[in-house]
Amino acid sequence: MTYKEKYDFLVSRLAEVVDLSRAAAVLAWDQQVNMPRGGMKARGDQLATLSSLAHARFTSPEIGELLQDLAAYERELPYESDEASLIRVARREYEKETKLPAKLVTELAKAANDGYAAWLQAREAKDYGVFRPALERIYRLMVEKAQALGYRERPLDAFVDESEPGMTIVDVEKLFSELKETLVPLVAAIRERLDRVDDSVVLKYYDKDAQWKIGLEAVRAIGFDLDARGRQDLSVHPFTTSFSPDDVRITTRLREREFTMGFFASLHEAGHGTYEQGLPKRLERTILCRGASGGLHESQSRLWENIVGRSHEFWEFFYPTMQRYFPEQTSGVSLDSFYAAVNRVQPSFIRTEADEVTYNLHIMIRTELEKAVFDGQLAIADLEQAWNDKYQEYLGIVPKDPVDGVLQDIHWSGGFGASFISYTIGNIVMVQLFEAACREIPNLKAGFAKGQFAPLLHWMNDHVHTHGAKFQPLELVRMATGAELSARPYLDYIVTKFSALYGL
């Protein structure tokens, strides 16, 4: 076989792996959107079978040989070409997946399964002690996993690299220490004047049908294709999944007395959805047909949720629609007050409901705790106390009950290690990308007030989405913005926006 024939053969073998995982994604979507509870056991079996088939196909010796044979071909090709990138990314993942002993993979899956059950029980009992043994077991296995995968300097690097390829925990620490320096005092200053913003307008009663409809209008307005290539459904936890760039599913959830929850969940997931719909046709059915990393994906969701959806310009455009749908609720509420209400800062326990200013502190707390455990400075047994101490230190509040504290997130029930960093990296990247787009497109933000969102979407299509998973996050940020990843632009954005709102 010539190189070209071998390459095509590799692509066709990997396409089957992609098909298997997309089929699993359909089943997982159905599980969360349609499936009656009784389907749980059967669905679990079906998903496990598909994932072991995909794993077996991907890690077969045949793929290993093809990757080896194609090494010379890859060197001849330009780094940024689709072909070289596909071989490079396939090799990286092949090496990762073949490094993990089958026994460890099975044990981790079991520990995650038991961990989830223990986590639910512990929440029920409001007792961290019920979850602790399961978490200790998960942590021990994660240490083994880090050893098996290998890492640059510290075990946590293995997990940082899994969600943000090419990055290390030292990179993450640097970003967080910059954030902490500015955000902790900013939150403290805002806490002194919380009453400057009244958000009672969004806490009135909002009919769920009308919320559903206005959410769809907003999603459509920002350019997520709801007609031929996407749809929205309801689920307990909002999420986005994709079976092809031409078939992208988003979900939302609605609460009658909390307008912002459903509306911004729709915008957030539609942001993820624009990434998936924006992936180029030429990469379809390849392993490159997906986002570059968790952080890059979050940069898109948060861009549409926050930079666009929580901007004054957006509401100049959309408030008349809001008033049309909800004349009673918005009666006597000015545009400025409504804008302030959807941006209200409130130190709270729950990460997923946090405002833009406090959000990263929630992530920082979790990451610092993971780091302390992996560095041997904190025992899993003391995690609850350490959690509460950090909430006191950074947000000035202490959860009364572990359900609002250490038992809050599902993440640690299935793994422990750099589980949250992508959310914050997403925030940081979001501002860098937006500023780069603003430099190239005159009056970009002013256009939002006229409902002009296509220029921003097209910029993201051309500078981010078109590359799929070809590049690592740090490479992609450099290519799209001409700068290195930095927390500075994000902090400037936050300080400017919220100093104005709170008169600081």
Ligand code: ZN
């Ligand atoms: Zn998201």
